[in-house]
Amino acid sequence: MDSKNLLEVKNLKKYFQTPRGLLHAVDNVTFNIEKGKTIGIVGESGCGKSTLGKTLMRLHQPTAGEVMFKDADIANIPLKEFKKKYRANIQMIFQDPYASLDPRMSILQLIEEPIKVNNKSLSKAQVTEKAREMMELVGLAKRLEGAYPHELDGGRRQRIGIARALSLNPEFIVCDEPVSALDVSIQAQVLNLLQDLQEQRGLTYMFITHDMSVVKHISDDIAVMYLGQMIEKCSADRIFRDTIHPYSQALLSAIPIPNVHVKHERMVLKGELTSPIDPKPCCRFAARCPYATDKCLAEEPKLREILPNHQVACHFAEKFVK
Amino acid sequence: MSDTLLSVKDLVIHYETEDEVVEAVNKISFDIKKGEVLGLVGETGAGKTTTALGILGLLPAKVGHVIQGSIELEGKDLLKLSEKEMRQIRGKKISMIFQDPMTALNPVKTVGDQIAEVVLLHNQCSKAEALKRAQEMLAMVGIVPERYKDYPHQFSGGMKQRIVIAIALACEPELLIADEPTTALDVTIQAQILDMMRKLQKEQGTSVILITHDLGVVAEMCDNCAVMYGGELVEYGTLEQVFDNPKHPYTRALYKSIPSLDKDVERLEVIPGLVPDPSDLPEYCSFFERCSEKCDKCNKYDPVSTEVEPGHYAKCLQYMKEWEG
Numbered sequence: 001m002d003s004k005n006l007l008e009v010k011n012l013k014k015y016f017q018t019p020r021g022l023l024h025a026v027d028n029v030t031f032n033i034e035k036g037k038t039i040g041i042v043g044e045s046g047c048g049k050s051t052l053g054k055t056l057m058r059l060h061q062p063t064a065g066e067v068m069f070k071d072a073d074i075a076n077i078p079l080k081e082f083k084k085k086y087r088a089n090i091q092m093i094f095q096d097p098y099a100s101l102d103p104r105m106s107i108l109q110l111i112e113e114p115i116k117v118n119n120k121s122l123s124k125a126q127v128t129e130k131a132r133e134m135m136e137l138v139g140l141a142k143r144l145e146g147a148y149p150h151e152l153d154g155g156r157r158q159r160i161g162i163a164r165a166l167s168l169n170p171e172f173i174v175c176d177e178p179v180s181a182l183d184v185s186i187q188a189q190v191l192n193l194l195q196d197l198q199e200q201r202g203l204t205y206m207f208i209t210h211d212m213s214v215v216k217h218i219s220d221d222i223a224v225m226y227l228g229q230m231i232e233k234c235s236a237d238r239i240f241r242d243t244i245h246p247y248s249q250a251l252l253s254a255i256p257i258p259n260v261h262v263k264h265e266r267m268v269l270k271g272e273l274t275s276p277i278d279p280k281p282c283c284r285f286a287a288r289c290p291y292a293t294d295k296c297l298a299e300e301p302k303l304r305e306i307l308p309n310h311q312v313a314c315h316f317a318e319k320f321v322k
Numbered sequence: 323m324s325d326t327l328l329s330v331k332d333l334v335i336h337y338e339t340e341d342e343v344v345e346a347v348n349k350i351s352f353d354i355k356k357g358e359v360l361g362l363v364g365e366t367g368a369g370k371t372t373t374a375l376g377i378l379g380l381l382p383a384k385v386g387h388v389i390q391g392s393i394e395l396e397g398k399d400l401l402k403l404s405e406k407e408m409r410q411i412r413g414k415k416i417s418m419i420f421q422d423p424m425t426a427l428n429p430v431k432t433v434g435d436q437i438a439e440v441v442l443l444h445n446q447c448s449k450a451e452a453l454k455r456a457q458e459m460l461a462m463v464g465i466v467p468e469r470y471k472d473y474p475h476q477f478s479g480g481m482k483q484r485i486v487i488a489i490a491l492a493c494e495p496e497l498l499i500a501d502e503p504t505t506a507l508d509v510t511i512q513a514q515i516l517d518m519m520r521k522l523q524k525e526q527g528t529s530v531i532l533i534t535h536d537l538g539v540v541a542e543m544c545d546n547c548a549v550m551y552g553g554e555l556v557e558y559g560t561l562e563q564v565f566d567n568p569k570h571p572y573t574r575a576l577y578k579s580i581p582s583l584d585k586d587v588e589r590l591e592v593i594p595g596l597v598p599d600p601s602d603l604p605e606y607c608s609f610f611e612r613c614s615e616k617c618d619k620c621n622k623y624d625p626v627s628t629e630v631e632p633g634h635y636a637k638c639l640q641y642m643k644e645w646e647g
Contacts, residue, residue, distance in 0.1 A: 044508035153596055154366075183365040184535065185593040188579035192590055210508065217581035217590070240583050254513035256538030257583065260565045268517055269510045272478055 001068050006172055006204045007033040007056070012065035012075065014048075014055045021278040025051040027228035028065075030303065033172070038198070038205040040219030040236065042212060042251070046273055048228040049208045050095075053174040056206070057092055058082050069172075088118050091165035095177035097157035101149040108145040111135060111163045118168050134163040138193060155186035159193070166197065176208045191218060212255050216240060224248045227276050227284040230303055234310040244312045244320045247285045283315070291316065327529050328354045328377070328497055333391035335369075335376050342601045346372040348553040349391070351627075354497070359523060359530040361540035361561075364550035367597050370533045373550075374499045377531075378418055379408045395497070414444040417490040421502040423482035427474040433460070433485045434470025437492050444493045459488040463518060480511035487519065494526055501533045516543060537580065541565060549573050552598045552608035555627065559634035569636035571615040607639065615640065 001008055014026040026048045033039050041049045054060045056067060058079060067075040074086050094100040101110055111131040115122065122130070135142065138159040149157055158178060165173055175194065179187040195218065197203060209215050215222060216236050223233040224245065232245040243249050250267045269288050283289070286296040295315050303313040306321060314320070335347035347369040354360050362370050375381050377393055379400060393400045395415065400408065417440075420426040428436055437456035441447065447455075457467035463484040465477075474482055483503065490498055503519070504512040520543060523530055532543055540547055540561070547564040549557040549572065557570040568574045578591035595612040604610065606621045613620065620639055628641040 044510060155596070183597065184576060185365060185579050185597070188581075188590040188592045191581070192592060195589070212509070213581040213583045216583055217587070237586070251510060252583075254509040255583065256512075256516070256536065256542045258537035258541050258565070258577070258580065259584075260541055260561050262584065266513060266517075268513050272480060272511065 001071055002032070004034050005032045006035040006069070008068040009033075009056070010066045010068070012052070012055060012067060013063040014051055014060055015063045018277060023277050024228045024279055025276065026055055027279075029225075029228075029230050031223060031230060031233060033204055033206060034220070035171075035204055036198070036202045037220040038207050038218055040215035040222040041206060041208045041225060042210060042215050042222060043225035044210060044251075044273065046227075046276070047225040048276070049225050050176055051228075052225070053092065053176050053206060053208050057090055057174055058087075059092075088168035089170050090172045090174070091168060091170040092174040092176060093158075093161050093165050093178045096181055097154055097161055098149075098181065100161060101157060103149055106146050106148055107135070107140065107152075107160060108132070110149070110160055111167060114164050115167045130167065131163075134167045137166065137197070138163045153186070154182045155189055158182060158190050162190075162193065162197070166201075169201075170203070172204045172206070174206045174208070177210070178207075179214060180209060180211060187214070194218065212239075212252060224251065227273060227279065229284060229313065231285065231313045232311065233303070234307075238310060242310075242322055244306060244310070244317050245285075245314050246289050246291055246320065249320070283313075291319075325355050326353050327356045327358075327396060329392075329394040330373075330377070331392045331394070333373070333376060333393065334389040335372050335381065336387050336389050337372075337382075337385050338387060339385060344601045345603050346386075346553050346600055347376065348603070350550075350553075350555045351391075352548055352555065352558060354529050354531065356496070356529055357523075357527045358546060359532060359544045361544035361547045362531055362533045362550060363535065363537060363540055363547060365535060365597055367600055368550040369553040369600070370550055371501055372553075374418065374501055374531065374533060377499065378412055378416060379403075379405075380412075410444075413440045413495070414493045415495055416497040416499065417493070417495040419483075419486055419490045419498065419500040419503045422506050423479060423486045424506070426486050427482060429474055432471050432473055433477070437470075437485070437489050440489055440492050455492060456488075459492050460485075462491075462522065463488045464514075480507055480514060483507060483511075483515055484518070487515070487522075491522060491526070491528070495528060497529045497531070498523075499531045499533070502535070503532070504539065505534070505536070512539075519543070537565075537576070549576075552603055553600055554608060554637060555635075556609065556637045557635065558627070559631075563631065563634040567631075567634075569630050569634065569641065570609075570638050571613045572609050575612075575614065607637075 010030050012029045016023040016025055043049050055062050062075045066073045074082055108131055111134050112127050115127050115130050140159050179190050207218055216239055219236045222236050222239045223230050226247050232248045243252055250269045253267045271288050274287050281300050283296040283301050286292040301313045301315045303311050306312045306317045331351045332349050333347055334349055337344040337346055364370050388401055434453055434456045437459050438452035441452040441455045457470050460470055461467045465484055504515050544561055546560050548555050551572050557573045575593045579593055593612050598608050606624050610616055610620045625637050625639040625642055627635045627637045630636050630641050
């Protein structure tokens with residue numbers, strides 16, 4: 001395992017059995033995450049980005065593939081061992097701060113809970129002390145200790161989620177749409193907090209979102225997913241102007257820009273996502289792709305390096321390099 | 323004046339419950355011309371949706387009250403109409419697209435019947451004619467007309483929103499209020515819906531109030547832009563005025579707090595603090611606590627909306643000459 005990588009994901013698959021067939025939620029995804037960096041995962045709903053995050057966390061059990069973390073294959077060790085040895089190290093911040101907190105627990109109790117569960121040796125006073133420390137770290141005032149989630153706004157609730165995730169001193173945090181339920185003025189506060197914490201603690205993030213401007217702001221690398229597959233991966237500064245895959249280009253051109261003078265060419269995609277159930281062995285984007293040829297319908301493109309640190313899964317990727 | 327379609331003046335809406343009064347909309351005034359698209363921007367709790375419900379007379383019974391003001395549609399004050407008269411206007415002259423297409427449709431009626439329902443209510447025609455109109459509408463929003471016999475669950479989210487739009491436009495309303503029409507949708511689907519709305523708006527000459535928190539959507543769709551904060555209209559102007567030369571400190575701060583796709587910023591600028599509690603608004607400027615441009619007079623007076631350049635209004639003390647010095 002390369003020493004600069006914290007996580008190496010190889011051919012990870014997660015299939016779900018459904019009445020209509022096998023749903024390929026995450027299909028053969030391979031990528032590395034460097035220590036102390038942020039990888040952004042973008043894509044539309046149903047592309048498998050949340051499933052990917054949950055599979056890394058072993059909240060879903062992987063169908064196949066491996067995930068190397070600290071020289072252990074955390075995808076294939078028994079779940080019990082994973083929970084004991086690695087769960088505290090890999091944490092998650094959930095999307096909806098309204099739904100992910102127990103409404104009957106106070107803020108302090110909510111933050112104490114993961115500390116208590118994972119450090120059985122700590123005394124009650126030590127747990128409380130640690131929880132208070134976490135509250136301060138994420139910027140929750142001490143007077144809010146006894147408050148309940150319903151008394152707080154979305155931004156503060158999300159801070160509780162962040163405090164809970166951080167309380168176990170993880171190295172790796174999966175952030176699943178942590179700001180999409182928040183108002184823009186609050187969103188900036190939470191994004192800055194996440195960046196500060198990363199600097200202070202050397203955290204590594206996997207940042208899952210459908211908001212392209214947020215992901216560009218916070219990430220070092222960005223991976224675009226489409227129907228369970230990773231179709232493009234490059235550094236964040238290349239993502240806007242130099243995207244190669246036709247889907248990434250369409251996705252980016254679809255974003256409305258808050259500027260009256262920038263009028264970009266819009267590539268409006270026809271149709272909607274095709275079904276991820278028992279997909280045919282062809283390019284999954286071919287049905288909506290304006291450039292699709294017979295080759296695209298006959299053969300599945302592999303993710304390959306087109307330019308240094310820029311991988312694309314498209315048969316004609318070279319043609320789209322700007 | 324003849325080209326003004328809707329004129330809202332000094333509108334105040336309160337929600338009154340047993341323990342508190344929520345001042346949701348505070349003295350807002352604006353006009354919409356025929357064929358104009360107005361963007362109403364603001365964060366949660368700014369009063370955008372309440373304004374829309376107020377115009378349609380759909381405020382929750384008993385709790386929601388219009389305290390003062392007038393809403394004139396082509397010179398007729400909607401607030402003075404009876405419920406029966408209002409029903410003639412809703413769906414016919416003014417219609418609304420709701421945020422969530424998943425809950426706006428009736429799950430046990432076919433989409434054709436749901437579109438035909440509005441047509442039957444407002445036009446004297448037979449069921450067969452209404453259904454024919456329903457199919458035309460489906461075709462117009464880009465859905466195969468033969469699918470009029472399908473139920474909402476057989477459509478995807480983007481298509482459901484198209485159906486909601488078809489219902490709203492079936493009677494060719496003069497004013498369409500679209501409340502976050504694309505917030506629940508993916509960006510590629512959002513692009514399809516916005517493209518379609520723009521096309522239909524041009525063809526039918528409908529006036530639109532587009533409620534959204536997404537400044538990008540406003541930049542693409544609107545002619546004029548109104549920014550709401552704490553139930554007040556803090557800035558109003560043409561798209562160029564508000565986007566290129568924002569005058570109110572809140573609007574300026576809002577632009578800086580969104581990450582941008584075409585610029586690189588190391589750190590986002592944050593608007594400190596929280597959106598004010600509408601049940602406990604201050605007597606003075608409601609943005610005072612969070613404002614970076616405030617002066618010592620700002621917590622003493624409530625500014626009034628001032629014209630800073632022709633057609634461009636901002637509600638901030640720094641533009642009120644008489645307070646200077």
